[in-house]
Amino acid sequence: MDKTKVITRIAPSPTGSLHIGTARTALFNFLFAKHYNGRFLLRIEDTDPVRSKKEYEKDITEGLSWLGLDWDAKTQNEKRKAKNINSKFKTENTNYYHQSERLGVYQKYIKKLLDKDAAYKKDNAIWFKLDSYPDDIIKYHDLIMGDLEFKKDTFNDFVLIKSDGVPLYMFAAVIDDYEMGITHIIRGDDHINSTPQQIMLYKVLGFNLPKFAHIPLILNKDRTKMSKRKNPVSVGKDFRDQGYLPQALVNYMALLGWNPKDEREFFTLKELEKEFDLKNVNKSGAIFDIGKLNYFNNHYLQQLSNDKLLQFIMQNEKRKTKNNNAKLKNKEFILRIISVVKNRMNTLLDFDQLSHYFFKLPNYKSDLLIFKKSNKEKTFRGLHTTYSILHTTNSSRWNKINDLNNILLEVVKNESLSNGDVFWPVRVALSGQEKSPSPPELLWALGKKESLNRINIAIAKSQK
RNA sequence: GGUCCCAUCGUCUAGUGGUUAGGACGUGAGCUUUUCAAGCUCAAAACAGGGGUUCGAUUCCCCUUGGGACUGCCA
Secondary structure: OOOOOOEEEEOOOOOOOOEHHHHHHHHHHHHHHHHOOOEEEEEEOOOOOOOOOHHHHHHHHHHHHHHOOOOOOOOHHHHHHOOOOOOOOOOOOOOOEEHHHHHHHHHHHHHHHHHOOOEEEEOOEEEEOHHHOOOOEEEEEEOOOEEEEEEHHHOOOEEEEOOOOOEOHHHHHHHHHHHOOOOEEEEEHHHHHHHHHHHHHHHHHOOOOOEEEEEOOEEOOOOOEOOOOOOOOEHHHHHHOOOOOHHHHHHHHHOOOEOOOOOOOOOOHHHHHHHOOHHHEOOOOEEOOHHHHHHHHHHHHHHOOHHHHHHHHHHHHHHHHOOOOHHHOOHHHHHHHHHHHHHHOOOOOHHHHHHHHHHOOOOOOHHHHOOOOOOHHHHHHHHHHHHHHHHOOOHHHHHOHHHHHHHHHHHHHHOOOOHHHHHHHHHHHHHOOOOOOOHHHHHHHHOHHHHHHHHHHHHHHHHO
16 A cells, blocks of 8 residues: 555444444455554444443444454553543443544534534534535545545535534544544445545545545345444344354455456455555445355364364353353363264254254154164164174274174164164164264264163164 | 435345356355354346447446435524
C-alpha cells in the first residue's frame, strides 16, 4: 500500500450477541489490517444506554477472541485520554475503545461545528446544517463498489447530539474514526447511504477522508439482509455452542464475498492474512448456507488430533452441563471411540449421538440381529463361533483393528458363512444399531470384556 | 414513494470480446462393502430479458425486469 500505516476497526454496538454479520465484517477488517501489517482496533459503540448491555459486550469480545480475531490493544497514551464524563455510563478501563468514555471528545468537535455555523440547536438537540457543505453533489470512491455519487438535496439536516446530550452514531463514528486514525473503513454495504452524510462532516470539520470499502451483506435464504435485530444469528450460541470450530467458521465466512481467484478453498487464518485483499471482494450479497459450513467443519474436525478433539468435546460438554460429565472420565476409552466415529462427525455435538451405545447397550429387537440375506440358524452359529474364538483370543491381538477383522473373516471361513452372516449380527450385538462403524472397530473400541459380554447377550436373544 | 446498490448452475463463486463457461457445497448414479458414513468415479445443473457497439457478445454501453439496502433524537 502506501507509506501510511493501515488502521482498521470493528465497531459493534453491545445491543446483542456477536452477530455473524459483525463477525464477518470484523474478519475482513482484521485480515486487511494484518495483510498490510497494520492495526486492527475494537471500539464498542455504547452510546445508546437503553439498549447497550455489559453481557453483550462480553459476548462480543469473547466471540472475537474465539474466532482468533484479536484486536490490537490501546496504547498507554490512548488509555490515559479515556475519561467518562457522563454518569449514565459505567466503563472499565479496557484495552479497547468505548464511545461512552469519549463523550468529552465529541463536545470539543460540536463546539467547533457550532462556531463554524455548521450546526445549530433545535429542540434541545444539535443538528448538522446541510447548507454548510459547499457542493451539491457528494461523491466518493468506494474500494469495492467503485465511484459513488449522491445529490445533497436528497438529505435533510440531521441530528448530531440528542436532546439528552448523547451523540448519535452518524457523528460519533466520524469523530472516533478520525481520532483513532482509521485509514480504511470496511463495513457492510447497508452503510452506503449514510456515508455521504459522514463525508459532509469530514469535509466541514476539515478532516482527511479515510478510504471506504462497503462489503456485500450476508443474506437469508430469501435474500433479505441477515440482520442483527431480525435474524440474531449469534457466533457464540449458534456456532460455538453448536459444535462448530472457529477455523471452519473463519474459512467459510472469508469465502462469503471474497475468493482467492483460483480453486483453493481451504485457508487458515494465517493464510488468509497473506492472501486477503479488498480487490478480490465482490459486490453482491451472499446467502448463508449452513450445509457448506458443515462441510468445512467436518473437514477441520478430521484435521484435529484425537487428543485435541477430546479436549474440545470436554469443553463443549462443560459449557453445556456446567460440570464434568462422569461418562467422559475414562480417557483411553473415549479416545478409542473418537477414533472410530470421528469421520462421521459434522459438529462436536454429533459425538453424543454417535457414541451413546458405547456407554450403554441399547435395548434392541432380536430380529435386528439377522442380516437381510441370512437366517436365524446362521446368525446364531456366527455369533456363537465368534464368541468362542474371541474368548480365546489373546488381548494383545485386540490392539489391532485389522487383526480383529481377520478373526471375523476366520469365523466366516470356518463356518462356511457369508460375511453378512457374521459381521452384521456382531455389529448389532455390539452396538444395538443398524448403522455404526465396522464390527472390528467396535470390538476394538469396546475392549474384550465388554465385547464378549454384549455378544453373550445377543446369543441369548437369538436363541429365543 | 425517494435515494443508492446488486444480477454466472439451487447455493458460494472463477472466467473471457472468440472457452466443451471452470471449481466447491448440495443433488442423482455407480464402484467398494456386513449396514450407514467416508472415499473414489461419473452425471444433471447457470451467463434474467430486450436493444445497441462489434466480424463476433456471458463479457462493453443503454433500457427493462428482478432482488436488496437505506429512508430514527438506533447502530
